[in-house]
Amino acid sequence: MIQAESEAAFLARYDPADYARPALTVDLVLLGLQGGQPAVLLVKRAEHPHAGRHALPGGFVGIGEALDDAAGRVLREKAGAPPAHLEQLYTFGAVNRDPRMRIVTVAYLALLTEAAFTEVLARTPALQPGRVAVPWAGEAGGPVTVLSAGGEVLTLAFDHAEIVALAMLRLRGKLDYSEVGFALLPDLFTLRQLQDVHEAILGTPLNKPAFRRRMLDRGWLEPTGRLETGTSYRPAELFRFRKGD
């Protein structure tokens, strides 16, 4: 009985052309480093809703466009930067997340090197940086706060604060066992720079010898005999990321 009813309900829904569909967008967490600290690229909304608030760059998914392609397109259009890393995060589908209409958004995380981040920021007036303050609340990724250049706390539009928090959580979780950390660094880097990136993302200091051992044992690092230049102290060796075997 219940079975038949639910089957009927399903069949009634089966031709979706007869029913209103949610709109589908992608939103990007464009994450990079600014002065060694994690930061995201935001657009300041001019119109309602949430006028004046900062939001993640995003766009509608074209009818003939794959989700990943839509994310790549938004990345090009909004930032004009080739990403070192682009991955799907999570899909947000609360009914009232946008007051205008029903919009489901697929959130993506894009990682930029510090150089790319500042370059995009300088070239694109529409984008503003938001410093991401990582409250070291252990695992549970506390209420990540985003700060303006001036240091005020920014209230992000829609559910975008939740998306940024999830992005940081995901990044923290993957940092140690995956290769994502290298997407935030230039081609050549020192072990100290790599450790700085990890410490900035994790929000906690790390043990130097242990960090070196782990990273070198992973087999990800290719030593180039070359050394850092321009230091007033002993220069560190430059490494290159060896792409996953």
Added chain:
Amino acid sequence: MIQAESEAAFLARYDPADYARPALTVDLVLLGLQGGQPAVLLVKRAEHPHAGRHALPGGFVGIGEALDDAAGRVLREKAGAPPAHLEQLYTFGAVNRDPRMRIVTVAYLALLTEAAFTEVLARTPALQPGRVAVPWAGEAGGPVTVLSAGGEVLTLAFDHAEIVALAMLRLRGKLDYSEVGFALLPDLFTLRQLQDVHEAILGTPLNKPAFRRRMLDRGWLEPTGRLETGTSYRPAELFRFRKGD
């Protein structure tokens, strides 16, 4: 120049009511244990496309329905089972994943206890079990194969094989450090049963003393003084899952 052009392109997309939208569905990986081995609940498709093939239960997302609610509704309608665990997996949005029209699907993972799995299977003729064979390819979650009750390899409809593979990968990744494993067990269980579940999902044998130590140290297990009954050997103590503090 390029900037202006892409801005215009974006603005043109901005009112989505004028544009065709992808349809949005949820698909469920209903995972349980059958004879101690991981298995999923599948529906055999009667119509084109992929007629005769097995597919994951799914349904369209209502215009006023949150994604999680849609997943819960499909779970009720298709299986009639209260889930111990329901989590979003990933969103699949390749353009041609469904030949009829553009459909983006949000995949969910639902975990059922062995009792619930067999009960749903007995009550719902539309659902058939598919044994999930875990090829122990280390991390990389090889091409997970799904077998029918008879033992033949099932070719799943659409990209559903990919979804099942991702579900197993996710489950394997979370099993050790999260509480998902308990969703596959009844209220009271022995440590051996818990270890059996972990071994079935991971596809590899585990060390008994180390496993016991880890699980007990986690603080997840509440000893009930009670013992197993009906064994012809020393009965094991029954534990209860202590919900996350």
Added chain:
DNA sequence: CTAATAGTGTCTCTTAGACATTATCGG
């Protein structure tokens, strides 16, 4: 008693953290 499995003690090995020491640059 035996058979079978639960549960535990202990050893070793690996890995991480802590700390000190040596190495190498600029000036």
Added chain:
DNA sequence: CCGATAATGTCTAAGAGACACTATTAG
């Protein structure tokens, strides 16, 4: 030489795997 940081050696502590041993049930 000094100051600063890179790079490394070594000790210790924590956790996992291996293995054997004891405990407890049915019959």
